Amino acid sequence: MRTKIAIKAHALLEKHFPERRVFLKSDNDTRFIRLRPVTQLIALAGSSALVAWAIVATAIILMDSIGSGNFREQAKRDQRTYQARLNDLSSQRDTRAEEALAAQERFNAALTQISVMQSELLSSETRRRELETGIDVIQSTLRDTMQDREAARSQVAQLQTENGDSIQVAASTAPMDFLADALARTALERDKVIEDSEEALLIADELHQKIATMQEQNDTIFRQLEEAMTVSVAPLDRMFRAAGMPTERILETVRRGYSGQGGPLTPLSFTTRGEKPTADTLRANRLINQMDRLNLYRLAASKAPFANPVKDAFRFTSHFGFRRDPKTGGRRMHSGVDFAAGTGTPLYATADGVVTHAGWSSGYGRLVKIQHEFGIETRYAHQSKIRVKVGQRVSRGDRIGDMGATGRVTGVHLHYEVRVGGKAVNPMIYIKAANDVF
Known part of the structure; x- marks a missing residue:
């Protein structure tokens, strides 16, 4: 059975790969090599495998070269995009720095103006209180004088009732003349006091108007400063938090490092002269505290690699x-x-x-x-x-x-x-x- 299959296979190979002889001739001798069908089949299979391997390897190298070229081009495009983004961020950084510097200058100018207006406001408040005290004294004196005049008139009327005609005869005597002069002087003083009181009231009204105007201006300035501080402090706070740095601990470290050195970190507050602080004073103190916080942020930012x-x-x-x-x-x-x-x-x-x-x-x-x-x-x-x-x-x-x-x-x-x-x-x-x- 095996012999028949072998014979048939050999016959099939002989049909497609007949036996061939390769003659090798030299000067002295001639030799030949017999190429049997099986040998030819093995040689053909090996050559086909070699050609197939060469084709596959060439395709892989070609695809890898094309892929590498596309990757390099993509990398170059990403690099150009990243470079443009960096340039844009650099321009934005410069713009923010200029805006921060301008805001700082406006803040300093506004703070100077607040200081001047605060001094004027305190002076106006002192003058107003002095005028109110003067008005109270004048009104008290006027009431006493009018009471004395009415008492004098009552005494004259009582004397006229008790003495009848004798008081009329003695009316030309010195005591009655003195009383008349005293009453006349009292009337003049009363008129003068009334005139001074009216003038003082007018001055007080003008002062109240000026104080109201100054308070409106102060409120506008305070509002602008509060907005400026919010715009200035909030980005710095976000910057430290984005870097993972605890802001309160950082600021406390900077404050301890500069304690007792004076300068911009010295705590500031407006004097209240022992009285209860006004709303404006409290508001100004809050702004000063925020300014101190902004300065601490500025010092801390210069000490971290931002x-x-x-x-x-x-x-x-x-x-x-x-x-x-x-x-x-x-x-x-x-x-x-x-x-x-x-x-x-x-x-x-x-x-x-x-x-x-x-x-x-x-x-x-x-x-x-x-x-x-x-x-x-x-x-x-x-x-x-x-x-x-x-x-x-x-x-x-x-x-x-x-x-x-x-x-x-x-x-x-x-x-x-x-x-x-x-x-x-x-x-x-x-x-x-x-x-x-x-």
Whole structure:
């Protein structure tokens, strides 16, 4: 049975792949190679497999090349869109900074005007009280004088009734003349008092009108200042909360650091001279407290890295978090963000602080570390040139070095880190939180 199947298979192969001989001739000899049907079938199958593999491999390489090209184009488009967004955010930041500066100037001018008007209001209130006291004295004197006059008239009438004609004979005597003169002087004084009283009432009415006008002006100014403070303080509060910083604890830290130093942080209040505070005084004190809070926010913001270390044109090349290591190809934590620009691009401190390191540091290359308030530290790595020294105190916006490619890098860029309590956090938290304020 097996022999019959083998014979039939051989016959079928002979029909399609007849036996062939390949002759190899040399100078001295001639040899041949017999190609049996099975050998030809195996050679044909191997050649077909090789051709199929070549076609599939070529298709895969071609598809991968097309896909890589589309990915690069998409990456370039995303990069251009992101760059345009960054430029737009930078313009908005500059506009907000100008608006904040103009609001601060308007606030200072309005506060000066409030101080002047408060002084005038206190002076007017003092004059009004003095006039009211004078009016009370004049009215009391007038009542006493009129009572004395009526008593004198009653006495004269009583004397005339008791003495009859004798009082008429003695009317020309000195005592009656003295009484008449006293009555005349009393009448003149009464008329004078009445005239003074009417004039004092007119002056009091004018003062009341002036006080009412000043109160309306004060209310308008207070309302504008309250709106300005709300517009100024609320964005700063949101900025600190967006960065995950507890606002009350931060402000208390700044206040303790400046206690007893005087200046803008000294608590202010209008004197009430031992009297119950008026509504305007309480309102002004609330504004002053808000102004003090705004100043504390301003000082705290300068001590936290709410700024960008690169002010020239740049592009983000690597974000915070796990990524593929450009050197080894493995997965590795990237503890900062990378800003790419030209060699020598200026680098700036993002907050007030003290330089704790300025030199070479292994894979960081030329590195600058700055210690800030609230346990925050910033790092600026791979610099081509360092422009600060250890122990130097820097302010936000001070130039600390130049962008380079020192240390463990694949190109020119700045590696920027923010560490809180020694632990690396995403620097973009602070940069994005400040975009709507600065």
